[in-house]
Amino acid sequence: xxxxxxxxxxxxxxxxxxxxxxxxxxxxxxxxxxxxxxxxxxxxxxxxxxxxxxxxxxxxxxxxxxxxxxxxxxxxxxxxxxxxxxxxxxxxx
Amino acid sequence: xxxxxxxxxxxxxxxxxxxxxxxxxxxxxxxxxxxxxxxxxxxxxxxxxxxxxxxxxxxxxxxxxxxxxxxxxxxxxxxxxxxxxxxxxxxxxxxxxxxxxxxxxxxxxxxxxxxxxxxxxxxxxxxxxxxxxxxxxxxxxxxxxxxxxxxxxxxxxxxxxxxxxxxxxxxxxxxxxxxxxxxxxxxxxxxxxxxxxxxxxxxxxxxxxxxxxxxxxxxxxxxxxxxxxxxxxxxxxxxxxxxxxxxxxxxxxxxxxxxxxxxxxxxxxxxxxxxxxxxxxxxxxxxxxxxxxxxxxxxxxxxxxxxxxxxxxxxxxxxxxxxxxxxxxxxxxxxxxxxxxxxxxxxxxxxxxxxxxxxxxxxxxxxxxxxxxxxxxxxxxxxxxxxxxxxxxxxxxxxxxxxxxxxxxxxxxxxxxxxxxxxxxxxxxxxxxxxxxxxxxxxxxxxxxxxxxxxxxxx
Numbered sequence: 001x002x003x004x005x006x007x008x009x010x011x012x013x014x015x016x017x018x019x020x021x022x023x024x025x026x027x028x029x030x031x032x033x034x035x036x037x038x039x040x041x042x043x044x045x046x047x048x049x050x051x052x053x054x055x056x057x058x059x060x061x062x063x064x065x066x067x068x069x070x071x072x073x074x075x076x077x078x079x080x081x082x083x084x085x086x087x088x089x090x091x092x093x
Numbered sequence: 094x095x096x097x098x099x100x101x102x103x104x105x106x107x108x109x110x111x112x113x114x115x116x117x118x119x120x121x122x123x124x125x126x127x128x129x130x131x132x133x134x135x136x137x138x139x140x141x142x143x144x145x146x147x148x149x150x151x152x153x154x155x156x157x158x159x160x161x162x163x164x165x166x167x168x169x170x171x172x173x174x175x176x177x178x179x180x181x182x183x184x185x186x187x188x189x190x191x192x193x194x195x196x197x198x199x200x201x202x203x204x205x206x207x208x209x210x211x212x213x214x215x216x217x218x219x220x221x222x223x224x225x226x227x228x229x230x231x232x233x234x235x236x237x238x239x240x241x242x243x244x245x246x247x248x249x250x251x252x253x254x255x256x257x258x259x260x261x262x263x264x265x266x267x268x269x270x271x272x273x274x275x276x277x278x279x280x281x282x283x284x285x286x287x288x289x290x291x292x293x294x295x296x297x298x299x300x301x302x303x304x305x306x307x308x309x310x311x312x313x314x315x316x317x318x319x320x321x322x323x324x325x326x327x328x329x330x331x332x333x334x335x336x337x338x339x340x341x342x343x344x345x346x347x348x349x350x351x352x353x354x355x356x357x358x359x360x361x362x363x364x365x366x367x368x369x370x371x372x373x374x375x376x377x378x379x380x381x382x383x384x385x386x387x388x389x390x391x392x393x394x395x396x397x398x399x400x401x402x403x404x405x406x407x408x409x410x411x412x413x414x415x416x417x418x419x420x421x422x423x424x425x426x427x428x429x430x431x432x433x434x435x436x437x438x439x440x441x442x443x444x445x446x447x448x449x450x451x452x453x454x455x456x457x458x459x460x461x462x463x464x465x466x467x468x469x470x471x472x473x474x475x476x477x478x479x480x481x482x483x484x485x486x487x488x489x490x491x492x493x494x495x496x497x498x499x500x501x502x503x504x505x506x507x508x509x510x511x512x513x514x515x516x517x518x519x520x521x522x523x524x525x526x527x528x529x530x531x532x533x534x535x536x537x538x539x540x541x542x543x544x545x546x547x548x549x550x551x552x
Contacts, residue, residue, distance in 0.1 A: 082240070
């Protein structure tokens with residue numbers, strides 16, 4: 001069975017945000033430290049997956065409020081059972 | 094202009110717009126999925142195929158551990174699994190649809206039967222409550238392989254009647270359904286019931302078509318038996334009738350002694366009755382040959398004039414008896430046509446006999462002409478005529494024209510036989526009339542094989 005990584009979760013979150021706010025979602029992601037956006041399907045998080053994901057969610061939340069946090073949680077909910085626990089930040093649980 | 098401290102900030106507007114956009118995004122995603130689903134449902138006609146496509150699409154979209162559909166059987170006693178799609182572990186499925194047994198609708202412990210009975214959504218955390226026929230170990234292994242945590246059972250209803258269930262396995266708690274999932278299920282169930290109704294109608298149509306095919310085959314067999322019966326019966330009748338006709342002829346010719354006037358009158362009636370019976374039997378035999386595709390024609394070059402000359406001469410006496418003039422116009426040249434001698438005699442005998450039968454006064458005219466590469470024979474009378482309705486049905490079996498009440502001897506088969514015989518000899522026949530009591534005209538066309546240009550001569 002496929003195991004999802006923090007990068008997979010980040011891609012899913014950004015895509016979901018893009019459906020709501022458009023390309024701005026990628027601009028926001030590019031400003032998250034610890035994460036490199038190479039293309040629309042290629043995002044790398046070399047270390048501290050959980051921390052980087054939390055800061056991505058907080059970036060959106062800071063700009064668009066708690067509703068955007070819920071969108072992030074909804075986006076990855078079905079993936080969580082297949083992600084290492086150490087890669088899941090508290091904010092997404 | 095100053096902005097008051099309680100006015101809405103840009104940030105608030107931004108957040109409000111985000112919420113609206115998020116709702117629209119969910120709706121958009123749901124509509125997109127439903128669009129795909131409705132496409133699947135529109136394409137598939139049979140229940141099994143349609144259900145399979147829905148189950149497969151749904152499981153792929155949300156990566157569910159399993160999605161399955163069961164429908165109530167015809168006797169309304171069991172829920173039968175129509176489709177089951179599950180996640181695979183290294184390409185191997187631990188549970189296959191063949192393993193799933195039908196669920197009794199009265200089953201107390203089964204969550205699917207319960208959902209159907211109560212017509213409400215149910216949640217189960219126990220695989221054994223959903224499926225039957227799966228042993229505990231297999232169920233456990235399946236749950237581990239697919240990380241199954243819970244399952245949602247939705248009833249499918251057509252009007253007020255529950256027709257089946259949709260079972261969806263989740264790798265999390267059922268309360269964690271996203272808005273997209275909730276909206277999808279809400280709309281999908283409605284779509285599925287419409288699609289099931291369509292599939293049911295299609296199934297009914299298929300069954301009816303099958304029944305009609307069987308009935309049609311049966312009717313064809315019966316028709317064959319009837320034709321066979323007609324053929325046998327007609328042959329059995331013709332021999333004694335020929336004997337009868339012969340003896341009547343002998344009596345009429347006074348070979349067996351002189352006859353009194355009253356006896357002659359009775360004998361004439363007997364002769365007419367016998368002739369009518371022979372005609373009927375002959376027509377029935379023709380019909381049985383036509384309908385059993387046994388009508389064979391032996392075409393050979395024949396001079397049509399010779400045939401018509403003989404027939405006109407033969408019927409002159411009958412015309413004289415009725416006080417009807419029988420006029421005949423024919424070219425002097427030979428009119429060579431590929432015909433079956435016996436069949437062509439039968440055709441013109443029928444047409445001329447009819448013309449005389451339906452004409453009480455005036456004349457019957459037979460005109461033969463060459464028209465391009467055809468020979469055209471026209472039998473025109475000044476008799477009772479035909480209505481438009483008569484003409485439309487004239488060449489059908491057992492159909493008699495409106496003028497048939499004026500004659501005693503009619504079978505309703507003569508013109509049907511004429512048409513079939515003419516067509517078998519590559520000709521055509523048509524009827525015309527200006528209306529009731531305005532006479533009628535029958536035209537027969539045959540392709541010529543040899544013609545000489547000659548003036549027409551009255552004979």
